[in-house]
Amino acid sequence: MTECRISTTPIQAIIDVLKESEITSGRLGTSLDILPQSWRMALEREMPGLVLCDVSEPLFRIRNHHSPEEVALIRQCGKLADAGYAEVLKNVKPGMTEQQVAAELEHATQGMGADYNFTLISTGRFSLEDNQLPCIRAATMFDCVVAHGDCISMEITPRYNGYWTQLVRIISVGEPNEDFIKMHEVSCRIIKGALEELKPGNRIGNIAILPVCTWI
Amino acid sequence: MDLYEIRKKRSREECRLVEKCAELALSGYEALCAAVQNNVTESKLVSELDYAMKKQGAEETLTTLNCGFLNDANGMGLLHSAANSQKAVKYGDCIAAAITPRYNGYWVQMLRTLCVRGLMQNEKLDVLLTIGNGCVGTNAYGCFRFLTAANVYYGLQSALFFPCSNPVGIVDSEISCGELKMLES
Numbered sequence: 001m002t003e004c005r006i007s008t009t010p011i012q013a014i015i016d017v018l019k020e021s022e023i024t025s026g027r028l029g030t031s032l033d034i035l036p037q038s039w040r041m042a043l044e045r046e047m048p049g050l051v052l053c054d055v056s057e058p059l060f061r062i063r064n065h066h067s068p069e070e071v072a073l074i075r076q077c078g079k080l081a082d083a084g085y086a087e088v089l090k091n092v093k094p095g096m097t098e099q100q101v102a103a104e105l106e107h108a109t110q111g112m113g114a115d116y117n118f119t120l121i122s123t124g125r126f127s128l129e130d131n132q133l134p135c136i137r138a139a140t141m142f143d144c145v146v147a148h149g150d151c152i153s154m155e156i157t158p159r160y161n162g163y164w165t166q167l168v169r170i171i172s173v174g175e176p177n178e179d180f181i182k183m184h185e186v187s188c189r190i191i192k193g194a195l196e197e198l199k200p201g202n203r204i205g206n207i208a209i210l211p212v213c214t215w216i
Numbered sequence: 217m218d219l220y221e222i223r224k225k226r227s228r229e230e231c232r233l234v235e236k237c238a239e240l241a242l243s244g245y246e247a248l249c250a251a252v253q254n255n256v257t258e259s260k261l262v263s264e265l266d267y268a269m270k271k272q273g274a275e276e277t278l279t280t281l282n283c284g285f286l287n288d289a290n291g292m293g294l295l296h297s298a299a300n301s302q303k304a305v306k307y308g309d310c311i312a313a314a315i316t317p318r319y320n321g322y323w324v325q326m327l328r329t330l331c332v333r334g335l336m337q338n339e340k341l342d343v344l345l346t347i348g349n350g351c352v353g354t355n356a357y358g359c360f361r362f363l364t365a366a367n368v369y370y371g372l373q374s375a376l377f378f379p380c381s382n383p384v385g386i387v388d389s390e391i392s393c394g395e396l397k398m399l400e401s
Contacts, residue, residue: 103270110263113302138275 011039015046025049031056070163077114077160081167084109084117084156094148094174098123101146105156114158126151126170126180148174230322236273237319241326244269244277244315252311252332258283258301265315274317281313283332307332 007013018024024047032040032054043052066074087108092101098121106117122136123144136153146152149172156167172180197207226234247268251261258281266277283305305311311330316323 097273099273099275100271103267106270107263107267110266111260113259143273 011036011042014039015042018047018050023050027051027053029053029055029059031059073161073163074165077158077163077165078167080109080112080114080158080160081156081165083112084158085154085167085169088152088154089171092146092152092171092173094146094150096146098144098146098152101152101154105154106158109156109158114160115162116159118155118157118159118164120155120157122153123147123150125149126177126183128179128182146173149177150174151177151180233320233322234324237317237322237324238326240269240272240274240317240319241315241324243272244274244279244317245313245326245328248311248313248315248328249330252305252330254307254332255304258303258305261305261311261313265313269315269317274319275321276318278316278318278323279314280316281311283309283311305332 005013005017018028026049028043028047028050030052032052033056035052040052043050084105088101088105091104102119102121105119106114109117120136120138123146125147136155151170151172153170154168156169157164170180170184193210194207197210244265248261248265251264262279262281265281266274266279269277282301283303309332311332313328313330315326315328
């Protein structure tokens with residue numbers, strides 16, 4: 001990186017750079033999925049000679065390749081997620097709200113340098129006969145209280161220096177949940193079975209349609 | 217613009233949520249004061265501040281914080297997202313914080329500047345107070361520095377801070393542009 005500009009009006013700064021570089025006509029690659037409408041209108045107004053074209057896919061393909069420094073950041077982010085999970089295990093108890101569980105989690109990851117957390121959570125009595133574990137969601141949607149015997153499902157998602165990692169975990173509170181244990185064992189067998197099929201030459205689509213029941 | 221005008225009118229329920237959110241901000245400020253000590257990092261302060269608000273119900277926080285002092289080599293820059301900052305607070309520093317919880321969709325922002333005890337020299341305190349004075353009449357500078365008379369006033373009430381013989385006087389006094397320029401240098 002050779003230049004960094006800080007501006008309170010980023011789109012104007014971008015336009016200034018384009019003009020300074022005498023890029024006033026031709027095709028300008030951008031990600032139309034995420035380009036704010038106000039930015040698009042400003043570009044079209046002030047740079048009428050430019051044609052915006054979507055380069056989201058090639059950009060994402062490039063971003064799939066990470067430098068060693070980026071990999072190191074992702075690994076550190078993984079450690080943050082582990083620390084958040086460990087903190088929940090240490091502190092969770094019946095009577096806490098989901099929000100308080102999330103606070104414990106994020107306190108741990110922030111303390112290790114997470115610059116943001118995207119935490120989803122759900123609490124309920126996991127049951128094979130009557131699934132009472134609601135969909136995973138933001139902790140603050142409801143003031144749900146964790147009860148003895150509940151399961152807590154969490155998407156632990158810290159961001160570290162701009163790099164995300166996600167760890168998904170379900171825990172039982174107070175006592176083991178027999179139905180949850182059965183589901184966990186089934187999930188492990190499915191993963192083990194799938195791993196045996198994940199080899200060069202096999203297509204993901206083919207693995208997905210294999211009869212899962214043979215692994216259960 | 218019309219939409220914003222409509223949204224300026226709050227129902228009682230909305231006011232209650234905003235008030236609750238302000239209570240969360242206050243609890244964050246108190247947690248920040250409790251966490252301040254020599255060598256604590258900016259990131260640690262942010263984590264303690266956010267933790268206090270979230271465990272009481274804040275669904276989101278937008279905390280910016282920095283430490284340093286105004287005219288030193290270790291100067292106090294603009295407020296920034298401090299999550300990753302390992303910059304350590306030293307006795308004699310100031311800590312500026314924008315404490316911003318969200319509760320049921322409603323945001324409140326509290327701006328506070330703390331003066332950490334220890335090595336604060338009288339002239340530095342004077343600078344801070346003078347900026348506080350200036351913010352009363354010059355909002356632009358107040359926003360830039362995130363230092364308001366109220367910040368200084370509340371700061372001086374804390375045990376962490378230096379006593380002030382006449383904190384109310386801060387609010388009443390004025391400052392000239394010349395003095396502000398001197399502070400910028």
